[in-house]
Amino acid sequence: MKRVNDIFGKELKVLNIGLEQFCEDLKDQNVTAVQMDWRPPAGGDSEAADLLAALLG
Amino acid sequence: MLIKTVIRHGEYYDSVKLMIATKQLSEFEGVTEAAILMGSDLNKEVLKRTGLLTPESEAAVPEDLVIAISAETQEAIEKALAEVDGLLNQHGGGDDGEEYKPKSFDSALKAVPGLNFCIISVPGKYARREAMKALQNDMHVLLFSDNVTKEEELELKTYARDNGLLLMGPDCGTAMINNVPLGFANKVRKGSIGMVGAAGTGMQEVMVLIHKLGGGISQAIGTGGRDLSLEIGGITMLQGIEALNNDPETKVIVVISKPPAEEISDKMLAYIKENVEKPVVINFIGGDKSKVEAIGKAAASTLEEAAAKAVKLAEVSCCSKYSMENNDELEAIAKEQAKLLKPGQKYLRGLYSGGTLCYESMLVLRDYVGDVYSNTPLNKKMKLADANIMQENCCVDYGDDQFTVGRAHPMIDTTLREEEFMNEVEKEDVAVILLDIVIGYGTHADPAGVFAKRIKQAKEKMEKKGMHIPIICYICGTEEDPQNWALQKAKLEDAGAIVVSSNAKASKLAGMIMKAL
Incomplete structure (x- = not known):
């Protein structure tokens, strides 16, 4: 069983979705960080996007 | 007046980028108003309020990037428009150029x-x-x-x-995992004190003070403000306590939260009593201490007290050079300041960017001036009818949701708080102003510089009127933060502000001045 503690002491590798400043701050500290090119999904309708995701498996 | 609207379908930028670019575009020569935003209904309201709404922007959809500029001349509009892409694509400092996203x-x-x-x-x-x-x-x-x-x-x-x-x-502003500050967070020493908290700036304040008192942080886990509600049942808080209890690097656990639902606090305390042998310091900011003491753990009334107790329990051997004012010193400053005030000056105004810092201040002030008015009051009767209009003794949290719709958090964008500060300082019945300055990652690059300029302007205006007003500041941050706490402190002190060593002490000093009037 995986435990929360498994992350403690491990190198943090961060995916940032949203405000780019957070990603830039991490890179400034030499933390591995990648910014996702995120935009609102499927015409801005999150329910439709979920439905689409479910249909696509 | 000319208004130009440009719609770009499918182009997306994050809200902070858009707000920063909007601010810079508005400052262009000849530009009267400007806005760069996504075409949501809420943003169309913003355009309407600023007189920038046109049939084109009214027809925009949420996936449209809307650029709206009003200016006296076509030339000014063209010049401003030519700069938009540069403003939107500027980097925050890194020189790594185009990278894969x-x-x-x-x-x-x-x-x-x-x-x-x-x-x-x-x-x-x-x-x-x-x-x-x-x-x-x-x-x-x-x-x-x-x-x-x-x-x-x-x-x-x-x-x-x-x-x-x-x-x-959700709504978790800060955390520190493996000594990496995440979100709005300060750079603090690695150490043996683990923290789990449902109060963002409250956690920042405790981490900063632990660092200044010579201690360090093993892990700091944020839960979001609703975790300790009946519906959520403290899921993340309990996970956090369990993880810190199992973590060999963590010797002392600090728990920070506004008072939880009673059933949940009972559940949490029962869990701690049953499972946690490590020392635990609990600060249910303004909550009941007796239940904490009943399970044999340490209770704290203020964030400062939580930090001090944690450092003591962690038996930190290094001695801290951070000097914190004692009561006598605060009383002496208060008496000296009160003497300089005119008889009509009788109210205090707190202008906060940190929600928990505002909350803690109101609790401390209660002992000196009773309940104060607020947009987030301790007592419902003291809720401001209009959060934009301060009255009597009053503390406003400018980070509250009502102020952050269509605007970046006041720790990032200082504009609104600067304006309100200048408004309040001009009022002849105001006796004391309290300001928090939160530095660290994610926040404004030089908040003290911005406010130092405003404080100087305010002091000059007051001097012309033959008046004085104490402006008490607290800076939540460390010397290792990008803005550097010591440099920020020097800027505020040069401008004539009184900079105090903790948020609780800043509020205490304000209360003492009010009592001495």
Whole structure:
């Protein structure tokens, strides 16, 4: 069983979705960080996007 | 007046980028008003308020980037428009140029194998979807976004718990995992004190003071403000306490929260009593201390007290050089300041960017002036009818949701608080002003510089009127933060502000001045 503690002491590798400043701050500290090119999904309708995701498996 | 609207379909930028670019565009020569925003209904309201709404922007959809500029001349509009792309694509300091940005979790994981943590700050209605994908990809999540429903929060947290992951949030502003500051966070020493908290700036304040008192942080886990509600049941808080209890690096655990629902606080205290042998310091800010003491753990009334008790229990051997004022010193400053005030000056005004700092101040002030008016009052009777109009003794949290719609958080964008500060300082019945300056990652690059300029302007105006006003500041941050606490402090002191060593002491000093009037 995986435990929360498994992350403690491990190198943090961060995916940032949203405000780019957070990603830039991490890179400034030499933390591995990648910014996702995120935009609102499927015409801005999150329910439709979920439905689409479910249909696509 | 000419108004130009440009619509770009499918182009997307994050809200902070848009706000920073808007501010810079508004400052262009000849530009009267400017806005760069996504075409949501809420943003169209903003355009309407600023007189920039045109038939083109009215027809925009949320996936449209809307650029709106009003100016006296066509030339000014053209010049400003030519700069928009440069403003939107400027980098925050890095010189790494164009870099690969994956469009999906799959491509992100291919590009950087082993991603184990995800920070999410997209608009609330899209946040659950991204958070669930992150959890399903085995990542711990810091969910910065607000406007996530309680049902979504419960679903995400239950999934996270069942899979040995942390879902910190929603509306979680700060955390520190493996000594990496995440979100709005300060650079502090690594050490043996672990923290779990449901109060963002409250956690920052305790971490900063622990650092200044010579201690250090092993892990700091944020839970989001609703975690200790009846519906969520403290899922993340309990996971956090369990993880810190199992962590050999953590010798002392600090728990910070506004008073939880009684049933949940009983459950949490019962868990601690049953399972945690390590020393625990609990600060239910303004809550009942006796229940904490009844289980043999340390209770703290203020954030400062929580930090001091944790450092003592951690038996930190290094001695701190951070000097904190004692009561006599504060009384002496208060008496000296009170003497300089005119008889008509009788009210205090607190202008806060940190929600928990505002809350703590109101608690401290209660002992000196009773309950104060606020947009987030301790006592419902003291709620301001209009948060934009301060009255009598009053503390306003400018980070509260009502002020952050269509505007960046006041720790990032200082404009609104600067304006309100200048308004309040001019009022002849105001006796004391309290300001918090929160520095660290994610925040404004030089908040003290901005306020030092305003304080100087205010002091000059007051001098012309033959008046004085004490401006008491507290800076939440460390010398290792990008803005550097010592440099920020010097800027404020040069401008004539009184800079105090903790948020509780700043409020105490304000209260003492009020008592001495």
